[in-house]
Amino acid sequence: MKRFDLRELMGKAGFKTVLASLISILIGMAVGAVVIIISGLTNDNLGGKTVLEGIQLVTGGLFSTGRNATTGALTFGFNPQLMGNMLFRAMPLIMTGLSVALANKTGLFNIGAPGQYLMGTAATLYIALSLPTGTGESLQRVSGEFATHMEALGMTGATYPAWLVWVLAFIGGMLAGALWGAIPGLLKAVLNINEVLACIMTNWIAANVVTWIFDASKLQNAVENTKRAYIYKTSFNGVQTSKLGLDKLLPNSQVSGGIVIAILMAIVVYIILNKTTFGYELKACGSNRFAARYAGIRDKRSIVISMAMAGALAGAGAALYYLAGNTELYWETSQSLPAVGFNGIPVALLAANNPIGVIFSGLFMSMLEICGQKLKDLTAFNEYITDVIIAVIVYLSAFAMLIRILLSKRKSGGKEALK
Amino acid sequence: MDILAILQSDSMAFLIRQTLLFAVPLMIVALAGVFSERSGVINLALEGIMIFGAFVGVLFVNSIEKLGWFQSAYETLKLVPSGKAEMDFSLLLQTQGFALLAMAVTAVVCCIFSMLLAFAAIHLRADQTIAGTALNMLAPALVLFLVRMIANQNTLNIAGEASSWFMLKESYFGFGIKLTRTTKTASMGFLGQAFINQVYPMTYVCILLFIVMAVFMYKTRFGLRLRACGENPQAADSLGINVFKMRYAGVGISGALAGIGGFLYATTTMNCSSNGDVAGFGFLALAVMIFGNWKPGNIAMASLLFGLLKCISASYSTLDFNADRVYEFAQLGISKHLYNLMPYIITLVVLAFTSKSSRAPKAEGIPYDKSTR
Numbered sequence: 001m002k003r004f005d006l007r008e009l010m011g012k013a014g015f016k017t018v019l020a021s022l023i024s025i026l027i028g029m030a031v032g033a034v035v036i037i038i039s040g041l042t043n044d045n046l047g048g049k050t051v052l053e054g055i056q057l058v059t060g061g062l063f064s065t066g067r068n069a070t071t072g073a074l075t076f077g078f079n080p081q082l083m084g085n086m087l088f089r090a091m092p093l094i095m096t097g098l099s100v101a102l103a104n105k106t107g108l109f110n111i112g113a114p115g116q117y118l119m120g121t122a123a124t125l126y127i128a129l130s131l132p133t134g135t136g137e138s139l140q141r142v143s144g145e146f147a148t149h150m151e152a153l154g155m156t157g158a159t160y161p162a163w164l165v166w167v168l169a170f171i172g173g174m175l176a177g178a179l180w181g182a183i184p185g186l187l188k189a190v191l192n193i194n195e196v197l198a199c200i201m202t203n204w205i206a207a208n209v210v211t212w213i214f215d216a217s218k219l220q221n222a223v224e225n226t227k228r229a230y231i232y233k234t235s236f237n238g239v240q241t242s243k244l245g246l247d248k249l250l251p252n253s254q255v256s257g258g259i260v261i262a263i264l265m266a267i268v269v270y271i272i273l274n275k276t277t278f279g280y281e282l283k284a285c286g287s288n289r290f291a292a293r294y295a296g297i298r299d300k301r302s303i304v305i306s307m308a309m310a311g312a313l314a315g316a317g318a319a320l321y322y323l324a325g326n327t328e329l330y331w332e333t334s335q336s337l338p339a340v341g342f343n344g345i346p347v348a349l350l351a352a353n354n355p356i357g358v359i360f361s362g363l364f365m366s367m368l369e370i371c372g373q374k375l376k377d378l379t380a381f382n383e384y385i386t387d388v389i390i391a392v393i394v395y396l397s398a399f400a401m402l403i404r405i406l407l408s409k410r411k412s413g414g415k416e417a418l419k
Numbered sequence: 420m421d422i423l424a425i426l427q428s429d430s431m432a433f434l435i436r437q438t439l440l441f442a443v444p445l446m447i448v449a450l451a452g453v454f455s456e457r458s459g460v461i462n463l464a465l466e467g468i469m470i471f472g473a474f475v476g477v478l479f480v481n482s483i484e485k486l487g488w489f490q491s492a493y494e495t496l497k498l499v500p501s502g503k504a505e506m507d508f509s510l511l512l513q514t515q516g517f518a519l520l521a522m523a524v525t526a527v528v529c530c531i532f533s534m535l536l537a538f539a540a541i542h543l544r545a546d547q548t549i550a551g552t553a554l555n556m557l558a559p560a561l562v563l564f565l566v567r568m569i570a571n572q573n574t575l576n577i578a579g580e581a582s583s584w585f586m587l588k589e590s591y592f593g594f595g596i597k598l599t600r601t602t603k604t605a606s607m608g609f610l611g612q613a614f615i616n617q618v619y620p621m622t623y624v625c626i627l628l629f630i631v632m633a634v635f636m637y638k639t640r641f642g643l644r645l646r647a648c649g650e651n652p653q654a655a656d657s658l659g660i661n662v663f664k665m666r667y668a669g670v671g672i673s674g675a676l677a678g679i680g681g682f683l684y685a686t687t688t689m690n691c692s693s694n695g696d697v698a699g700f701g702f703l704a705l706a707v708m709i710f711g712n713w714k715p716g717n718i719a720m721a722s723l724l725f726g727l728l729k730c731i732s733a734s735y736s737t738l739d740f741n742a743d744r745v746y747e748f749a750q751l752g753i754s755k756h757l758y759n760l761m762p763y764i765i766t767l768v769v770l771a772f773t774s775k776s777s778r779a780p781k782a783e784g785i786p787y788d789k790s791t792r
Contacts, residue, residue: 039564039568043568196463197705197709201763209760212754212760345549394549395550402543
């Protein structure tokens with residue numbers, strides 16, 4: 001039997017990648033802690049105890065169970081609600097992470113995920129709310145007012161099975177995302193326009209187009225007071241993702257079966273990239289577009305398809321998020337882009353663009369978000385500290401290569417770095 | 420319709436004023452982009468630096484306000500339009516000097532902030548796109564975190580109104596002062612309404628800065644060297660120019676200008692408040708830069724065009740050029756969303772048509788490596 005050799009393990013490329021990511025996370029956390037310490041100690045109303053609690057929650061907020069009623073001290077333990085919410089929030093993050101990772105493998109920086117996500121959102125909601133199922137739980141709850149709204153849209157009479165509407169809405173979201181991803185892909189392939197610039201433009205076009213679509217639509221929530229700025233939840237039409245029993249396992253949380261679909265899609269992307277000729281072509285284009293062309297790979301086609309697939313993944317993330325049935329869209333999107341789209345970038349970078357790694361980095365990022373939420377709920381600090389940590393991680397991954405070189409230098413006395 | 424009357428209408432004056440309001444931040448931030456890219460570093464972080472600049476400027480104004488240094492000047496100026504106080508131009512000098520000071524502080528702090536990008540891009544040879552994206556994520560996060568800690572809400576305001584602190588009013592020059600309950604002295608006329616009344620002198624400072632910096636880039640030895648580093652750093656290096664230093668200078672100037680632009684935006688369109696957002700203005704400035712083909716003259720024109728579109732989309736329903744209560748732009752029946760979309764679509768189309776002859780700096784985005792000389 002082969003003896004376990006630590007040195008050999010440490011020499012492996014994959015191990016170095018994981019180590020580099022872990023170092024990035026540690027530095028990010030450390031910067032977050034420093035910001036908490038400085039802002040806590042310079043604030044007269046906060047003291048060392050609050051700072052300590054802040055750091056505890058940033059690192060272990062996922063296991064927070066609130067405060068002890070008598071002593072006021074933070075308590076920790078297994079919290080099924082937070083676990084479920086983590087899985088729920090990880091769902092769109094994994095999808096946008098896959099989107100960025102797939103494009104990255106083809107040598108493209110997909111900063112357009114927010115726009116693709118928004119277009120996916122619009123298509124999904126439009127389809128899910130326009131084909132009446134006549135079965136919605138909420139339909140009865142709001143005593144026919146939503147039905148009146150459906151009548152106003154001219155959709156009485158025919159009803160469709162809820163599962164069919166779900167599938168159509170999901171596919172619609174993917175297609176809208178694919179279309180929005182294909183635009184910068186085409187511009188890059190045909191006219192050699194920098195995909196980063198094209199993506200930034202399409203992002204803001206999407207932000208305005210989506211506002212326009214919903215401004216002109218009748219899908220604004222007119223049933224519940226004060227919800228006019230939001231679009232109906234899809235559950236109003238009886239369309240929502242099956243919980244698959246996960247809600248029994250993790251009660252009181254937002255978890256839905258969508259997380260299973262997200263993980264399955266990550267595996268599919270992994271198989272496409274690593275086990276098919278098509279995936280090999282994409283990666284070849286990413287390594288060297290011109291060498292790939294010389295080898296007979298149609299590089300332009302690969303670029304367009306890669307961007308379209310990336311867009312479809314981001315769109316699918318939006319579809320999963322909004323089809324969960326318990327989420328609603330603030331439709332005036334023209335002023336800001338969805339953070340979950342941009343957060344696909346750190347998710348992909350942390351995973352070094354490995355689709356399976358994306359599952360874990362997506363879970364990590366959503367855990368950070370939960371920690372931030374707990375930090376806001378239980379202390380005088382606020383949730384934006386997690387965004388600072390994420391930004392630091394992105395900053396570090398900009399020179400991840402350098403970290404990797406430094407790691408191998410330490411191991412082999414610089415020989416490997418010189419190769 | 421009388422063309423001359425339309426050209427001199429209040430709506431026209433309003434349109435000019437508002438267009439400048441939107442165009443000048445775009446202009447100065449786009450020039451910020453030019454300084455960085457022409458030295459060879461892609462500055463995707465314009466949006467982030469703007470957000471940071473807005474925060475720094477507002478925080479500075481907010482902090483000085485608490486010290487009460489300019490309070491008496493501000494209180495007196497506030498009373499001038501209603502005729503309750505005598506105008507004294509030394510007061511104006513005080514508040515406008517304060518604005519200039521805030522701009523200078525913002526410039527310095529944002530120059531330091533942009534060093535994060537410069538260090539990663541130049542010394543660590545990082546992926547400049549990712550480093551820029553990181554700064555774009557860091558700035559709003561840090562700003563919102565600090566704003567919430569300082570103000571206990573998501574927006575950091577100043578105590579009074581920026582319009583009273585920093586804005587010029589016709590009454591300061593003896594026009595439109597309330598005499599009795601119903602009478603006022605004469606209005607300032609078209610030119611006064613368009614360029615003096617309700618205008619922030621900061622806007623003109625930035626236009627001046629734009630011209631000075633553009634001349635600086637094209638007519639000085641430093642500017643020539645900076646541009647050389649973005650076109651052919653190897654050749655520049657062989658002539659004894661320190662490429663690293665020039666690139667640090669380029670990114671630093673870029674950071675300072677973008678920060679000023681952010682503060683200008685916050686003051687003029689957000690009433691001097693900071694909430695970790697500039698509504699994509701930094702990215703729009705990036706579009707302006709590309710649209711203007713990395714040249715200051717074209718950039719000035721492009722930002723006026725984009726500023727006009729922004730202005731129309733923000734106020735198209737109230738523009739009435741011949742005072743007949745028919746709102747001309749609203750009559751056209753074009754959705755305001757379309758005006759909002761136009762800058763981005765125009766940029767994409769221009770990119771598509773000029774991609775073959777686009778004159779982006781040749782060495783932008785490529786870390787300089789001495790060994791490749």
